[in-house]
Structures are given as structure tokens and as C-alpha cells.
Amino acid sequence: MTTPTLTSRSASSNDPAVRPIATPAMLKARLALSDDVRIRIEQQRQQIRNILNGEDSRLLVITGPCSIHDEAAALDYGQRLMALNEQLGDRLLIVMRAYVEKPRTHIGWKGLAYDPERDGSGDMQAGLERSRKVMLALAEMGLPLATEALNPLVMMYLDDLISWTAIGARTTESQIHREMVSHLGMPTGLKNGTDGSMMTAINAMVAARHSHHTLGVDCHGQMAMLTTPGNPDTHIVLRGGNGMTNYDAASVAAAQQQLQEADCNVGVLVDCSHANACKQHRRQTAIALDVVGQRLAGNDRILGVMLESFINEGNQKMSANLVYGQSITDPCLGWDQTEALLREMHQQLAEIRP
Numbered sequence: 001m002t003t004p005t006l007t008s009r010s011a012s013s014n015d016p017a018v019r020p021i022a023t024p025a026m027l028k029a030r031l032a033l034s035d036d037v038r039i040r041i042e043q044q045r046q047q048i049r050n051i052l053n054g055e056d057s058r059l060l061v062i063t064g065p066c067s068i069h070d071e072a073a074a075l076d077y078g079q080r081l082m083a084l085n086e087q088l089g090d091r092l093l094i095v096m097r098a099y100v101e102k103p104r105t106h107i108g109w110k111g112l113a114y115d116p117e118r119d120g121s122g123d124m125q126a127g128l129e130r131s132r133k134v135m136l137a138l139a140e141m142g143l144p145l146a147t148e149a150l151n152p153l154v155m156m157y158l159d160d161l162i163s164w165t166a167i168g169a170r171t172t173e174s175q176i177h178r179e180m181v182s183h184l185g186m187p188t189g190l191k192n193g194t195d196g197s198m199m200t201a202i203n204a205m206v207a208a209r210h211s212h213h214t215l216g217v218d219c220h221g222q223m224a225m226l227t228t229p230g231n232p233d234t235h236i237v238l239r240g241g242n243g244m245t246n247y248d249a250a251s252v253a254a255a256q257q258q259l260q261e262a263d264c265n266v267g268v269l270v271d272c273s274h275a276n277a278c279k280q281h282r283r284q285t286a287i288a289l290d291v292v293g294q295r296l297a298g299n300d301r302i303l304g305v306m307l308e309s310f311i312n313e314g315n316q317k318m319s320a321n322l323v324y325g326q327s328i329t330d331p332c333l334g335w336d337q338t339e340a341l342l343r344e345m346h347q348q349l350a351e352i353r354p
């Protein structure tokens with residue numbers, strides 16, 4: 001007997017490895033946005049667009065856990081951030097990272113959407129439902145949300161809740177992801193490649209701004225030919241790579257020069273974590289303040305920063321007894337460090353936004 005291919009497997013409705021689940025339309029109806037929240041999310045997207053277009057000089061700050069694994073801790077973080085946002089919102093546009101999909105270098109836990117019980121059972125029906133539920137609760141608090149769009153089908157369950165999307169360093173070069181961005185209705189940051197390559201992100205930006213014909217599904221799960229409109233609200237995110245950082249003034253200037261040469265008149269966002277911090281979470285503070293310094297020195301095309309931050313600093317290995325509010329993926333700043341940093345950034349920015 002020959003081993004079935006993926007194609008022959010998905011052709012069989014009796015295969016126990018192929019388990020139908022609720023469609024995006026069903027889940028969106030069950031966990032629906034109110035009109036008020038929908039309108040607020042559209043306004044939040046517009047505020048981010050205004051920063052991209054240079055019409056709003058606030059600094060965009062995308063901050064939150066590397067991944068959400070415990071909904072109660074994510075809501076706790078969201079409440080703290082919301083309170084801070086009320087005090088700092090005149091100079092910072094604060095957006096919370098609500099990441100439920102993790103791209104892995106090889107293998108590892110792939111996020112709440114894929115394995116909500118964190119035991120390898122991979123119950124995606126529950127994972128998608130729990131992901132939407134926690135994001136909905138965060139959006140209802142009033143926070144704009146950011147996420148990484150990894151699997152285009154997963155994004156179909158969540159897109160209406162998101163104000164800013166990232167395409168990660170491992171997928172910026174993928175045509176499928178570029179087509180997905182071309183179809184998304186919110187500002188989207190494209191990260192430089194894990195090798196540090198800027199051209200990967202610039203090419204992605206050019207591709208995602210265009211319309212594409214591609215294959216997809218509609219919200220009822222029906223296979224469909226799609227014509228994407230093109231996403232004008234894209235920009236690049238500098239995250240370092242290949243042992244090199246790219247957050248400093250010279251690297252940012254070089255990135256801006258490459259953007260100009262590619263006829264892309266848009267600012268850049270600096271990811272203070274990942275290869276820029278060499279995965280040493282405390283370095284994020286100095287990097288973020290360096291970026292603020294560049295802003296104060298006159299570079300008004302730096303859009304903002306991304307921070308990986310949670311309640312307790314660092315990270316921990318997966319176990320049955322997890323420390324509350326601590327990352328199980330990349331190490332994060334703790335809440336106290338995050339609050340002190342955001343207050344310091346806010347204070348320094350008074351020089352240009354009294």
C-alpha cells in the first residue's frame with residue numbers, strides 16, 4: 001500500500017486526520033464585534049495610517065507578549081496598558097501585541113490558535129475560538145491590537161479585530177503572504193529577513209501594494225478565485241538579523257536610502273527585540289530610547305518601536321507549573337520595566353510634542 005499524499009488525504013472526508021471545523025463566518029457570528037467596537041477599530045487603523053502618512057507625529061508603540069498562552073494574563077496586561085495609554089496617549093499611540101500564531105525556526109509550540117492546551121493535541125477549533133475570544137475582550141477594553149499573520153486561513157477568523165499586522169521575518173519573502181497583505185484592510189509592517197536583508201522587505205512592500213489574482217476561500221469555506229485590491233498602508237520593520245543589528249541611526253538612514261531608491265516614500269518601524277536585542281530582552285530599553293533620540297534629532301520618518309513585554313520579565317520553558325505572566329516563547333521586558341520605559345519615552349518626546 002502506498003503512503004497517501006496530502007492531496008489524496010484531503011480528498012477523503014472519512015479520513016480522521018481531516019477534521020472539519022467552524023468557518024470564519026460562523027465564528028465571527030458567534031463572537032461578533034459590536035458596532036461601537038467595529039467603528040473604534042476602523043478609527044484606530046486610521047490613526048496608524050496617519051502616522052504612516054506623517055499627519056500624526058506621535059510615536060507608534062507596539063508592545064505586548066511575544067505570544068499569548070494564558071488569556072487571563074493577557075487581559076491583565078491589557079488592562080495595565082489601557083490605563084497607561086490614557087496617560088501617555090498624547091505622544092504615544094500604544095498598540096498591544098496579541099500574537100496567537102508563532103513561526104518557529106524548526107519545531108516548537110506554535111501558539112494559542114494551534115495548540116491552546118499546550119499539550120500537542122493541536123485542537124485548532126478551540127484555539128481559534130479562544131484566540132478570537134481573548135482578542136475580542138482586549139478590543140472591547142479599547143486597545144488597538146497587533147498580530148502576526150502567519151496562516152492566511154487563520155487570519156480570516158481574526159482580521160476584523162486587528163489594527164496593525166506584521167509579516168514576520170521568516171515569511172516576508174513568501175508570495176502567498178504578499179498576496180495576503182494585498183487583501184488585508186489594515187496597516188501592515190513587513191519585517192526584514194532573518195538574514196538581515198532589507199530588500200526582502202522592500203520587495204514584499206512593493207508586491208503587497210499591488211493587486212493580485214490568487215486562490216483562496218470565502219468566509220464560508222468555499223474555494224474561490226480572489227482579486228486582491230492592494231494594500232497602500234505597508235511599511236518595513238527593522239528587526240536585525242544574521243548577527244547584526246539595524247536600529248541605530250546609520251542603519252536606519254541606510255534603510256531609508258534603500259526605500260527612496262525603490263521609490264517607496266514611507267517611514268520605518270524599529271523592532272527593539274529579536275535580532276536587534278540579540279534576544280536579550282533588557283537591551284530593548286536602550287534601543288527604544290536610541291530610536292526616540294533619533295526622532296528628537298530630526299528623523300521624523302521613524303514611525304515607532306516594537307517591544308516584547310509581559311508582566312514578569314524573561315521567559316520560561318514549557319512546564320505544567322508555569323510562572324504567571326511570563327513568556328513561553330521569546331524573553332520579554334517585565335511590566336515595571338515597560339511602564340518606566342514608556343513614561344521615559346513620553347517625557348523625552350515633550351521636546352517635539354509639548
Ligand SMILES: O=C[C@H](O)[C@H](O)COP(=O)(O)O
Nearest residue numbers: 066102103104105106108330
Ligand atoms: O518571536 C518569536 C520567535 O523569535 C520566533 O517565533 C522563532 O522562535 P524559535 O527560533 O524559538 O522557533
Ligand SMILES: C=C(OP(=O)(O)O)C(=O)O
Nearest residue numbers: 066168169170191239274
Ligand atoms: C516572530 C517574530 O518576529 P520576527 O519575525 O522578527 O522573528 C515576532 O515578532 O513575534
